[in-house]
Amino acid sequence: PHARLTIDPEFTVGPVPRRLFGSFAEHMGRCIYTGIFEPDHPTADEDGLRGDVLELVRQVGPTVVRYPGGNFVSGYDWEDGVGPREERPRRLDRAWRTVETNQFGLDEFATWAQKAGTEVMMAVNLGTRGMQEACDLLEYANHPSGTRLSDLRRSHGRQDPYGITLWCLGNEMDGPWQTGHKTAHEYARLAAETARAMRTVDPSVELVACGSSGRGMATFGEWERVVLEETYEDVDMISAHAYYEEAQTGEDTVGDFLASAKDMDAFIEEVVATADAVRARGRHRKHVGISFDEWNVWYQTPWRDSDRANARTAWDVAPRVIEDEYSVTDAVVVGTLLNSLLRHGDRVTVGAQAQLVNVIGLLRSEEGGPAWKQTIAHPFEQMRHRATGAILDVRTRGDQVSTARFDDVDLVDAAATWDEESGVLSLFLANRSEHEAGDVEVPLRAFVGEMRVAEALVLAAGEGQDRHTTNTQAAPDAVGMRPLEGVVVQDATARVTLPPLSWA
Ligand code: AHR
Structure with a gap:
């Protein structure tokens, strides 16, 4: 093929958003445990964080990392993961049917993020919990001192507030698989009230409402409209999630797969159109951005057929779950998805590739063994370091x-x-x-x-x-x-x- 590109330094889309090249660390499979946290690993530091993984993360350089889920967050009690480790409860994680030991929580993640040189993007549980617990978590994280939860944080050894700015109001609440799945109206009201309450605790927060967990969802479009009608003035962004795979049967499956970024382009443009329609109708001044906070290649078909997804096995600690091994083709597709995000950097102001280690990971690590970069880490690393200035x-x-x-x-x-x-x-x-x-x-x-x-x-x-x-x-x-x-x-x-x- 042949192509001629026309570019001019005067014709720009906007500045490259700092947070476009983020990633995601969920309590899922081996992303946290034996991924970023493994106290017995030969490279582990005094906080139990794997030094080899930290080094690779610094090289790849995600600018922001979303935590702690994902589907996991919709059944998570954040209080389980703070305080003396020996007192933390073991719980059933219903999202992935595993046992959560809670040996890693917010304080450990914030410490890890600081060492990795990345920003924390935190998600609150709007599945089994609500506004009060979201405000409690925010108070624990960001309030300086002199209240029950800020002093609890201080008693755990962290004197200064974390100053976490970016918050997701739940995860994929449009998905029937989500613990506490809601209709658009139910979610919109909860998100609006939670957003307002969180802003009274800390007015500096930037909030992301849940958009669609895929462009193929039956509620896509209408979900965004209803959620934004209710939350427009209270949120800064609406999320989008997309995963692509090469079909294993059919004709020209590789052609379709390599064109995945066409779907991402359309997804972004349709969410922008919907958000701008709500803006016009409501006579709003600001524009709502998009947080594309889960995207990747993910071979979901084998996962859907797996024993764990079908409830035939359960309740292990940190099992191998969706450890996709990425090829040259997958890396090219990831490169085009990065191109799509960059082309839309005027409206997509946060991006989070899912996920960082082992679970559909940029990186892989073995328990007690080495860590390495998957093929898809390479385009990510290149673009994260080289996309600078104006798009x-x-x-x-x-x-x-x-x-x-x-x-x-x-x-x-x-x-x-x-x-x-x-x-x-x-x-x-x-x-x-x-x-x-x-x-x-x-x-x-x-x-x-x-x-x-x-x-x-x-x-x-x-x-x-x-x-x-x-x-x-x-x-x-x-x-x-x-x-x-x-x-x-x-x-x-x-x-x-x-x-x-x-x-x-
Ligand atoms: O990244 C894996 C899962 O994909 C996340 O937990 C969920 O939000 C999405 O469906």
Whole structure:
């Protein structure tokens, strides 16, 4: 395929939102236990945090991490996870049918986040609990001192408030699988009242109302409308969640899978349209943003058929759950999902890839053993560090295909940023063609001064590999970023040749 991209430093979408490149750590499977927390691990520090995982997290660099769920939060009593460890109760976690030991809770997570250099995004339980417990948790976390719960925090060794700004008002409350699932009206009222109450405890909070847990939900659209009609002035963002997988049967399944970002683009644009319609009708001044706080590739079909999902096994501590092993293809799709988020960075102001370790993880770790980056961590890490300054409005003219599910799919998918201060232009390019190289041409006339290639890296199947190659414990670096040869800038035009099925 061939593509020509038109960019101009004067045509921007907006600044790159700092929180766009976040991740998510749920009490689920081995994300927390033996993922980020393993006191007996050889690299564990004085807080029981795995040093090898912390080091990889610092490299990948999520700017914000959502916690503690996920479906888990909708049955969680946060009080179980604070105070002396030996007194914390073991509880049934109904969401994943496991035993929660509560050896890790808010104080441990906040300590971990500080060491990882990331911001905490906290979720409150609006499934089995409500406004009072949400305010209690906020008081424990953010009130300075002199009250029961702020002094309780201090008695646990944390004198200063955590100052957690970002809060999710529940999780996926539109989903029938959610503990305490609600209708849009029921949730909207609860979210509005909880938001108002939380703002009286701490007016500096930024609040996210639950949107749809997928664009395919029967209530999608109407859910957002009802929730925003009720909460518009009380919340800052509405959430969106999306997971993609390559179907195991059918025609051109890889074509559909590689076009997943078309669905993400549409999802974002439809939520924006709905939010803006509520804004117009209510004569509101502000715009509500989107917190895309769960997204990834996730092979959900095998999970749905699994024993645990079907209640045939239960009640282990930190079992292996949805430990998907990601391939080259998955990494290319994740790269295009990152492109989609970046293209919409004027409205998507928070993003959280799900999840950080082991559970559909950017990273993998073994109990007592090593930790490594999955293929999908590479595009994430690149974009998190290289998307700086302003997001450019990229116009792509080039070859397109139709797949079974999508029309007009650009074979070259693109996003770009321009950092005026450092003079760095970053192009994020995917070649969706499975078998053909992609030629990309980018006229740079609009940029003052001489441009040269600083660095060019690509993720693609290497020698002796194919699109199914993954990173494993035995070969943790099989797939990663490699130098992309042959990128030139000549006659004020950049020319790039992308290998088949690649992200650069
Ligand atoms: O990330 C895994 C699960 O997916 C989360 O717990 C839930 O919110 C979503 O359905």
